Amino acid sequence: MNSSVSVLLFGITRDLTGQSSVSVPLLEEARVGDLLTQLHQQYPQLAGIRSLLVAVNGEYAETDQILTPSDEVALIPPVSGG
Amino acid sequence: MNSSVSVLLFGITRDLTGQSSVSVPLLEEARVGDLLTQLHQQYPQLAGIRSLLVAVNGEYAETDQILTPSDEVALIPPVSGG
């Protein structure tokens, strides 16, 4: 089954990719770590960011969490609120 | 030479003596410690206060500081501002 997940981009990741969300093809049983690998291949400029976390459905996710197409996924570059 | 010094009273010392200032006879070369002794004799109820400091001309004074009749003297019971 071919599916994909939409990834929300903020801050520097939005600036570097020029998009506020990107669609990433999702293999079955793909994990957060796989998604990060794909994103880095698709957008090598992401390597310039100090760290990248992933949020799934509004919660910080570990790299071994399995993704489904209905998940709300977001890339979280280093935060700087306050 | 007979002289005296006026002592300002605040808070509990004012309540206990019923006065906002008292005149205390001052021997020559009298020190802050002597004044405290005289005040305790004159107003034994002061013994019920946790601690009593003396200010001379608006500054905390050591017990060996010599007093003159022109000094502005104040009894400082435990402070409780804020």
Added chain:
Amino acid sequence: MITLTSDPIDITAALQQLQSSQAGAIDIFLGVVRDNTQQRSVDRLEYEAYDRMAISEMQKIADEANKRWAILNYTIIHRKGVLRIGETAVLIGVATAHRADAFEACRFIIDTIKQTVPIWKKEVFTDGEQWVNAHP
């Protein structure tokens, strides 16, 4: 109460909301846009948030503070959008019976917001711009 807003922060309203007859201490922290950072002259800051998650992460911080300290009332207000020099970017207010709790909880909340809440700040200088903390 937790607020993420594009509107200027109303400090008087925040203070009103903190009132409690049991409160002996209120600590209010304001994060303000200053005119320089690392010797570079700042024109403005641009704040961006992942709204849904920013609010839930701020709620987690407030819940943790409530566990650690005896808090009577709190308010957390974070701005987004373009902020000019002197504007308040964040307000943290904590009301407690005793002052140590107010100071400690307030500081914990702002310190933790800066670590975990998905809000991003771009510094726009007179001669360039950068996303804060983004680069190695």
Added chain:
Amino acid sequence: MITLTSDPIDITAALQQLQSSQAGAIDIFLGVVRDNTQQRSVDRLEYEAYDRMAISEMQKIADEANKRWAILNYTIIHRKGVLRIGETAVLIGVATAHRADAFEACRFIIDTIKQTVPIWKKEVFTDGEQWVNAHP
């Protein structure tokens, strides 16, 4: 700026006075009259000061804080007279470039005020009264 006053404390005015284009952090502490102390129900507080010395002692504290921390602006306002539940008895405000300085200086100032400034507070309960800290 240091103020000892019988008038209600105007927090908006205090905040205005703290503004500085270099300020990135403002911490404001309010000491408020609460409705109980040690399980006794409070009707009001009565504050009394040795005015001249209270002001000079507060100035000493501010001077010391200015030595220890990089303070851009500060304000210390202390009430005297009769204060009811919910009224602000003391306001300390400190503006600094960075937040650690604001929190630390603000706390130092209020902690030291409570130790050295000749101001006295009488708690008037529904069933009696006492000068705070006066008795062994």
